[in-house]
Amino acid sequence: MQQSQPVTPVLLVGGGGSRLWPMSTHASPKQFAALTCEHTLMAETLARVRPDSADTEGLQFSDPIVVGSARHRQRLDSELNAAGANHASMILEPCARNTAPAIAAAALSLEEMGGGDQLMLILPSDHHIRDVPAFHRAIATAIDAAVMGRLVTFGIPPTHPETGYGYIKRGKAQGDAFAVEEFVEKPGHELARQYVASGDFDWNAGIFMFRASTIIESLEALAPDVLNCARQALSGAERKTSAILLDGAAFARCPAISIDDAVMAKGGHISVVPVAMGWSDVGSWHAIHEIRAEDDQHNTAHGRVIAQDTSNSLIHADSGIVAAIGVSDLAIVKSGDAVLVTTLANSQGVRSVGQRLDRAIEPRQTAATDLEEFAPSAARFTAWMRNHALPLWAGQGWDRERGGFRELLGKDGKPCAEPFRRIRVQARQIYVFAAAHLMGWDGPALEIANQGFEYLADKGWLPDGGWAHKLDAQGRVIDGTRDAYDHAFVLLALAWLHRASGSDEALNWAGRTLSWLDAVLADTENGGYRESIPDVLPRRTNPHMHLLEALLALYDATRDVCYLDRADRIVGLFRQRFFHRQSGTLREFFQDDWKPVSGEKGRTREPGHHFEWAWLLDRYEARLGSPCTEEISALTAFADRHGKSDQNRLIHDSVDDQGGILSASHRLWCQTEALRTQLMLAERGHADQASRFDELTGAVFRYHLNIQPAGLWHDSVDAGGTPIDEFVPASTLYHLMTLVWDLEARFAQSETTG
Template identity: 35%
Template sequence: MILPVIMAGGSGSRLWPLSRQTFPKQYLTLHGEHSMLQSTALRLVGIEHQPPMVICNEEHRFSVAEQFRANDIANSGIILEPVGRNTAPAIALAAFKALQDCNDALLLVLAADHLILDNAAFCQSVHQASEHAKTGKLVTFGIVPTAPETGYGYIKRGEAIHGAAFTVSEFVEKPDSQTAERYIDCGNYYWNSGMFLFKASRYLEELKAHRPDIYQACEKAMADIQSDADFVRVNKEAFEACPDDSVDYAVMEKTTQAVVVPMDCGWSDVGSWSALWEIENKDESGNAFKGDVLAIDTTNSYINAQDKLVAVIGLDDVVVVETKDAILVSKKSEVQKVKNIVNQLKAQDRSEFKSHREVYRPWGKYDSVDSSERFQVKRITVKPGAKLSVQMHHHRAEHWVVVSGTAKVTNGDKTILLTENQSTYIPIGVIHALENPGKVELELIEVQSGSYLGEDDIVRFEDNYGRA
C-alpha cells in the first residue's frame, strides 16, 4: 500500500508578507477552503493509502498537528528535523522510519505547498506510477507543460514503456526563455514536479550506492529517536552532520532505474504572487481580489487585504498584499524580487521576516496589538481546555483583563477564576499559569511592562507541549 510522505519544510519567502518563517505558505489558505498542507493530505482520498507521514522542522510541529486535527486527518507520524538538510536526507528519514515499522511501503513523496486543481488526474497518474514502483523503479512525476516557464526544472523523457511511462533521458536545470520555448515545441519535456513514488527499501539502496555519506548520517539519526505523541525526534547531532542535497542530485540523476510518468492535473507550485493570480478566478477587468478591496480603473491585478480596507485607483498589472504589520506593493512582473526584500529584513533582524503580528501557539494564539520600549499589549486567545505553561519572568510584570470566557489563573500560591471584565496582576518573578476550563474560547488583554519584553524571558516549570 502507498505511504504518503508530505514534505512540509521550507520558508515560502516568495509569498511574503503572508508567508513568514514561523508560518510559511504551506500552512496558509491561499486557494479554496483549506491550507495547502491540508489540501495535500485531502487530495489523497482517491488513492488507497496509509495515513500520511509528515516531515517538518521543530518550529512548525504544532501547526502541522493542529491542521491535521482540525480536519480529522490521521497521520503515521510527524518527523521533526532539527535542521534543514534538503530533500534527499528528509526522504531517507521517512524511508528508515517506514522500515523500522516493518512497512516497506511505496513512498509517495509530496510537497506540502503545491496546488493541484484536477484531483482525478493526479490520482490516475499515481495509480499508473505504482505499477512501476512495485517492480523497483524510482518514479518521478513530470508535469505536462502549459507554457515555456523558466522558473522550473525540466525532465526529458526517453523510451516509452508500458503503462503511460517513459525512461528518464535527462534532468535539466531551469532554462532561459529561448531554451524553454524549444522544450515546449519539442514535446519531449516535462516540468519537474518534485513528486516521487518508490519503495522505501529501493530508495535507501540507491541512496546508499550513490550517497553513502547521507545514508549513514540518516541511519545513525534514526537509530536514536524519541517519540512524543505524534512527534518523532531524530538524533540532533547525527542529523546535523548530514550533508545537504536534493533527491534529484543525490539519487534521481544518478540512478539507472528512473522512470517518469506524465501528470496533467492543473499543477502549480504557487511560487509567486503572479502564479497565484494566474489560478484565481478573475473579474471582467482581470482582477483577483481577496478581502475588503475597493478598486477604480484597476486591471489585471492581484489585491489581498487581510486586515484593513485596501483601495486602489488607476493601477494595472500590480500586486498588493496587506497584513497587520506589513504591506507589499509590486509590479506583477517583478514579484520574484520579493525574496530580496525578505533577505533585507533578515539582514536587519526585523521581526517582519520571521513572524506575523498574530502568532499561533498550541494552546491558541496571541496578537501583539501595541508596544513600546517598556510596555507591550497582547490580545490572547486560549482554546477550550487548553493551558499555557507554568512559568515566570525575570524582567516583566503582567496585567490580565478577561474580555470573554473564563480564566483559571495560578498567581503565586493562589488559584482563582476570572470572568468577563475581571482582572489580575502578576508581579515580576512570580510563578503563574493561565488555563481555559470552559467550553468556549477565552479572550483576554495582557499588558506587559518592564525592562525587557522578549519572548525568551520565560522560565517554564511545567508544560503540556514538551517545552519545559
C-alpha cells in the same frame, strides 16, 4: 496495474516560503496559509490523499507520514486534526536539511516498522492541483514502475517556457510511463522555449514514488552520508505518541541536499509519468493570481478590497481595507503591519529580497523612544563604510591575480608584502561582503563574497578535516593548526553567505565544520571546545564567544532551532564558567578543567569583550526568551566604569579585575563593540546612551579613522592617541561592519553621502 498495493503519502512540510512574503514567512510559511482557496495548502494536500479519497480503481492510500520542522509542531498537530488525519505519523526535523535527508528519515522509519516494501508517494505540502482525479490516475499508473524497483517522478507537460522550474527529458516509452533521459536545471528563456517546442520535456514537479527499500538502496549507493546521518538521527530520536523528534546533532550533520541532486539526477532506473492536472508550485503572487477566480477585469481580491479602474491585479487584505485606483498588473498584499506592492511580472523577485525584508522587521521592539538621537553619528559610519571602506577593500583588498583576500594593506591603501593569510581573515571578509550585499551596497559585493568562499573552500580545508590556520600569499598551507577561533569565523561567513545568496553549499560546509568540531575539538568531560589541534593552554572564552555569534547567525539565516540548542549550551558554559557573578566580570583565561589560571592572566579583563558578550547575550535573549538582564547589566557596568580612558575617551584594551589599567593602548575593535552595545542598551531602555555614542564616535573618527585615503584605519593607538601599527589589518573591517549593520538596520533612511 497492481490492484492492491497501498501507497503511503509522505508530506514534506519544511519549506520556508520567502517567495510569498508577507503572507508567508519563516515563522509561518506558505503551506500553513490559505492562498488558493479557503483551506491551507497543507490541508489541500492532505485532502488529495485521504484513505477514502482515491477515486481510481486499484489505488489505495495508507495513513500519511508528515515530515516537518520541530518548531512547527503545534501547527502541524492543528492541521492534521483539522483534516481528520489523526492517525498520521510525524517526523520532526530539528533543523532543515533539504529533501534528501527528510525522505531518507521517512524511508528508514517505514523500514524500521517492517514496511521496507511499502510504496512512498513524496508530496510537497505547498502545491496546488486543480484536477485531482487526473493526479490519482497518474499515481495508479506509477505503481507498476515503482513496484518493479524504479524511482518514479511525475512530470507536468509545460504550457509555456518557464525558467523557474527544472525540466525532465523523456526517453523511451514504458507503457504509460517513460524512461528519464535527463534532468535539467532551471534553463534560460531561449533554452526553455526550445524544450517546450520539442515536446520531449516536462516540468519537474518534485513529486516522486518508490518503494522505501528502493530509495534506501539508492541513497546507500549515491549519497551514503545522507543515509548514515539520517539513520543516526532516527536511532537517537526522541519518540512520542505519533511523533518522532530526530536527534539534533546527528541530523545537523546531514548534507543539505535535494533528492534531485542526491539521487534522481545521478541514478538509473528512473521513470517519469507525465500528467496534466492543473499543477502549480504556488511559487509567486503571479501564480496565485492565475489560480484564483477573477472578476471581469481579471482582478483577484481577498478581504476588504476596493478596486476602481483597476485591472489584471491581485489585491489581498487580511485586515483593514486596501483600495486600488487606476492601476494594472500589480500584486498588492497587506498582512499584519506589512505591505507588499510589486508588478505581477516581477513577483518572482520577492524571494531575492526576502532577507532584506526579514531584516526590516528583525529588530525587537525597543523600550527607548529617542533612538533618532543616534542618527547623525550613525550616518557618519554608514557613509564611511558605503562610500569609502567597501569600495577600497573590494578593490585593493582582493588579490585579483592569485585570489583570496589580502591580510593587510599599507597605510597608503596599497597592497604590501603579506607574511601570511589567516583563514579567519578570509572568513571575516566573506562576512563583510555578504552583509554589504544584504545592505544593498551597489558594488559587486555578492560576487566578491562568492569568490572568497571558493578560495576558502579550495585552499583552507585540510585533507584529514578541519580548517588550516594560515596560508601563504600563494594559497598554500603554511600552518596546519586547526584553531577553534578560526572555525567560528568560518561558520559566521557561511551563515551570512547563505543568508545573502541562499547557497546550499555554504550550509553543507557549515554542517561539515560543526561535525568536525564535535568529533575532534569537543570537550565531552568539561564542556565547550578545546583551543586547537594540537591543543594549547590556557583555554580562552574568545572562541566560544564567536561560536555563539556564528550559531545565532546560522539560526537567523535558516531559522533552524538546532543552532539555538548549540547556542544555549555555550551560554550555559558562560554562566557556569566564564562569568564571575560576584564581580560582574568576564574571565578570559582558564586551565584545562575551566578553572581560572593564576597570575596576571587570571586577573585580566578586556572591556571590549565585556561589551561584545553583552551584545550577544541580548541577541540570545531575543531569540530564546531566556532573560540575560543581570549579566548584560553587570558586564556593561564594569566596562563603562573601568574601561574608558579619561584622557582620550577611548576604550582600553585590558584592565584587571579591580579596574586597574593593564594595557593603556586602544584597539579599534574595542570601540566598535562599545558603540553597538550603547545602541543595544538604549533599545533596552538605558538612559544617556546617545550622548556616550556621540562622544565615542567623535573619538573614533579623531584617532582611528583620521587617515587618508578614507576607508583605512589606525588599528591601535597609544594612550596619547598616536598610531602604533605600521599597516592596516583587514581583520578589523569585520568589526566595523558589525557596527554598521546594526546602524543600517535601524537608520536605513540616514544620509549615506559625504
